Amino acid sequence: MRFMGSSAFTKWLITAISVLSFFPASALAADAAGKFTLTKEVHWGAIVLAPGDYTYSLEHRGSTVVLLRSASGQPGFLVMARSVDTVDTESDRLVLQLHGDQWFVSEMVVGSVGEELSFRTPEVHTETARKTRLGADKLASLSKP
Numbered sequence: 757m758r759f760m761g762s763s764a765f766t767k768w769l770i771t772a773i774s775v776l777s778f779f780p781a782s783a784l785a786a787d788a789a790g791k792f793t794l795t796k797e798v799h800w801g802a803i804v805l806a807p808g809d810y811t812y813s814l815e816h817r818g819s820t821v822v823l824l825r826s827a828s829g830q831p832g833f834l835v836m837a838r839s840v841d842t843v844d845t846e847s848d849r850l851v852l853q854l855h856g857d858q859w860f861v862s863e864m865v866v867g868s869v870g871e872e873l874s875f876r877t878p879e880v881h882t883e884t885a886r887k888t889r890l891g892a893d894k895l896a897s898l899s900k901p
Contacts, residue, residue, distance in 0.1 A: 788814040788869045790848055791827070798852065800824070800861040801835040801875055814866055820873060822864065837864075837873035844870065853877050 791811045798805050809827035814820065820840050825832040843865060851863035860877040 787816055788866050790866075792850060796859055798859045798861060800833075803833045803835065814869065814871075814873075820871075822873065835875065838876050839874045841872045841874070842870055843867075843872045 789812065791809065793809050794805055794807050796807055803824075805824070805826075811825050811827060813823045815823065820837040822835045822837065823832055824835060845865060846867040847865065848867050849865045850861055851865070852859045853862045854860075855878045861875050862877045863875065864873045865871070866873070
């Protein structure tokens with residue numbers, strides 16, 4: 757195809773069509789959306805959410821991501837799910853875990869698309885009590901009855 761006398765508009769139109777062709781239609785729309793309210797500070801992945809109202813949209817772009825936005829207009833966040841499982845439920849819910857005195861989102865169930873998203877939470881560290889030498893720092897002391 758040969759253009760006779762290219763104009764600025766023609767170049768712009770070709771560029772715009774080329775750029776838009778890189779975005780599939782499904783990537784431009786959210787797969788699910790909703791809102792929730794937090795009454796306490798909650799860690800979700802690497803971010804900390806203050807108490808308040810939030811909206812979310814769930815998108816599948818190679819991996820599953822959740823776009824979070826504060827209802828008060830604060831900047832949004834992207835959180836990537838660690839894993840996604842299929843569930844047979846119609847209800848939506850956030851599953852929180854308490855580690856020390858901090859709350860963490862461990863799962864998000866989105867019933868409208870039948871998915872349970874898992875997120876990274878701190879690993880639970882357990883200490884093993886063992887017999888130590890006298891005078892050493894002790895976590896616990898073991899003795900025979």
